[in-house]
Amino acid sequence: MKKSTRIIYFALLAIGIFFAVASCEETTETYSEFTKDGEIIYVGTPDxxxxxxxxxxxxxxxxxxxxxxxxxxxxxxxxxxxxxxxxxxxxxxxxxxxxxxxxxxxxxxxxxxxxxxxxxxxxxxxxxxxxxxxxxYQNTLLSRSISAIKVFESEAILSWGDVPNGSISTSLSYEDADGAMQTIEIPNDINETILTSYNLGGQIIVESIYAPSPNAIEVFTASSETVFPEQFQLNHTNITALRLPFDASDGCYVSSYERLTDGATGEYWHSCDSAEDQYPFVMSFDIGVSANLSGFRLDKRSACCGGRSPGAYQIWATNDLTGAETADIDAGELSDWEADATAKGWVKLIDVTGNTQETFEVEILENAENYRYIRIVGISSINGELNANFDEFTFFASGVE
The missing domain is CATH 2.60.40.10 (Immunoglobulins)
Incomplete structure (x- = not known):
């Protein structure tokens, strides 16, 4: 190797050694800076x-x-x-x-x-x-609602509203006929519950359960309270028309008395153009049991003409039809007919004037006696027409014999 070549070689080697030493010193200084208080030790992180x-x-x-x-x-x-x-x-x-x-x-x-x-x-x-x-969060929760309660002599039917969002289950606690509280579960896919034992005016408690997450360790409860009605609906299948002398007819336009007590709205009774059918008129029924009547409901004709519902009306009752046929209500003054009905054993339960509700429900004050035979007397319509039409009659009682 030539002398000049060796000189260049050793010069480059010296420069490389210098930078390598400098780099090691810099690394040592940096490591020392981060470990001056000792090496950091970490334990295992939560998995x-x-x-x-x-x-x-x-x-x-x-x-x-x-x-x-x-x-x-x-x-x-x-x-x-x-x-x-x-x-x-x-x-x-x-x-x-x-x-x-x-x-x-x-x-x-x-x-x-x-x-x-x-x-x-x-x-x-x-x-x-x-x-x-x-x-x-608790205060935002709602219990599942009861949209309707229908009570009959031997059963109560509870119709349920929609299941609230997030509710996982619902329970129903209710007072049975003996006054004891009973509790049953109401699955979310159930829309109606039938109770064969209940207490008129008795307590009803509904509780819906919520879990804020699938793995919640506690659940949240939303509750509501109501009561059974104080009266029950008489079974419409037991009610028949008496068709006493001078009573209104089965009506016109495919009408019939049976439509008035079939337990459903949508099909109406409509008067004929005859004096016995038009206001004032009388309709008589056998309700099938001897009952302490507590209420009456009339549902207007659902398609139209609700103004033909009674604006003034009466309800009469008796337990004996022997000699109970009354005079023609269209033959004279209303007071004359009332006097004749009283003489024949009929008892006036209610006398309403000035009604403006096309569909209405009226309370009948407590009676000392139970009655089986009922007369609905329509005196005048809401809008003053002579023609009458409506969908349904419903009778309520607080007890039966």
Missing amino acids: TVIVAPGYEKLQFSIVINADPKISSGVLQTKDKSFVQEFDVQRQNIGQDTILFIANLDEGEYNFDVYLKDDSGNTSIPREVTTVVYGSK
């Missing part, structure tokens, strides 16, 4: 954090790895306004799960969960965002 809500509390399930140094942990909010430490007592040698409860006010939370060893070394925190439920 999984599962949060299950309750009422103003959360249950934490912390899955930890096999790191034997882990002895405790800390749950804290980002702003450290809430800090809760927990011990780690292993039940398994390898992976294990730590359970604990944190009591918190209702609201949204952003937590850090980290583990520690006995020397105070910590894991890298695992972030958890969750919600705590309480009274505010």
